[in-house]
Amino acid sequence: MGLKAIAKPAKTLLSPSDHALLLIDHQSQMAFNTKSIDITILRTNVAILAHTARAFKVPTIITTISKDAFAGPLFSEITDVFPNAEVADRTTSNGWEDENLIRRINAIGKDRLVMCGLWTSVCCNGPVLSALEQGYEVYVITDACGDCSVEAHERAVERMIQAGARPMTSLGYLLELQRDWARLETYDLTVEIAKRYGGPFGVGLQYFKTMFESHGGKG
Numbered sequence: 001m002g003l004k005a006i007a008k009p010a011k012t013l014l015s016p017s018d019h020a021l022l023l024i025d026h027q028s029q030m031a032f033n034t035k036s037i038d039i040t041i042l043r044t045n046v047a048i049l050a051h052t053a054r055a056f057k058v059p060t061i062i063t064t065i066s067k068d069a070f071a072g073p074l075f076s077e078i079t080d081v082f083p084n085a086e087v088a089d090r091t092t093s094n095g096w097e098d099e100n101l102i103r104r105i106n107a108i109g110k111d112r113l114v115m116c117g118l119w120t121s122v123c124c125n126g127p128v129l130s131a132l133e134q135g136y137e138v139y140v141i142t143d144a145c146g147d148c149s150v151e152a153h154e155r156a157v158e159r160m161i162q163a164g165a166r167p168m169t170s171l172g173y174l175l176e177l178q179r180d181w182a183r184l185e186t187y188d189l190t191v192e193i194a195k196r197y198g199g200p201f202g203v204g205l206q207y208f209k210t211m212f213e214s215h216g217g218k219g
Helices: 028-032 039-055 067-071 099-108 120-133 150-163 170-178 184-197 199-214
Strands: 020-024 060-065 088-090 112-117 137-141 166-168
Touching (some): 120 137, 120 150, 137 150
16 A cells, blocks of 8 residues: 655754754855855855844854954855844854854754854864764755865765755755745745845746736736
8 A cells, every 4th residue: 555645844844943043154264265156156145044044033143263363254144134143253163162152052952953154164064063963953055155175065065964964055945944835924025035135036036026016916
C-alpha cells in the first residue's frame, strides 16, 4: 500500500518563530578582500535578510570582529534596518568562543540558528561547526557569505554541509518564511522586499502588479 500524503510542511522548513538569525561580520574590511561573490550582490542579499528578519520579527544577533581596531563599520544595509541594535563585538574569529555572544544566543533560547557572514571559511564556519557539535540545527545562507576566493568559499560550504548544516539562499529564506500567500499580515512586506531586492523575481512582481492595476485590478 502506497504512502498517504498529508497537507503539512516538513519539519525542516523554517518558520519566523522557531529560529534566530546571526549576521556575522558584514564589515568593510572583510568585504575588501571578498572575491567569491560580487560585493553589490552580497550587500543586496544581506539587505534581504535584514529586512526579512525585521518584517517577520525574527530574533536577530548582529556581530562584528574588532570593529574599531581592524574590520571597520557594518554594512549600511544592516544598520539602516537595525539602527539601535546591540552589536556583539569580539576579538576571536570563532564567535562561538565569545562569552558575550553565547550569552545572547542563550537568552534568545532557539535551538535553530540561521547564520551567514564574512568570511565563509573563518567567521561563519567556526560558529556553524561549533553550534552543530553542541546539538543545534544550523542553516547557512550561502549567498550572504563570501570569502577570499571561490575555492575558499566552496570548501567551507562543503565542510559545513558535511557536518550537518543546511544551505539556503537569501531570497529562499524570505519566501520560506512567507510560504503561504494567504498570510496577509506579511504579504505586503514580502512583496515589497522581493520587489526591491529580489532581482528578476522582484522585477516580475513589479511588472505583474503594474500591469494588473493598469487593467483595473488591485495588486
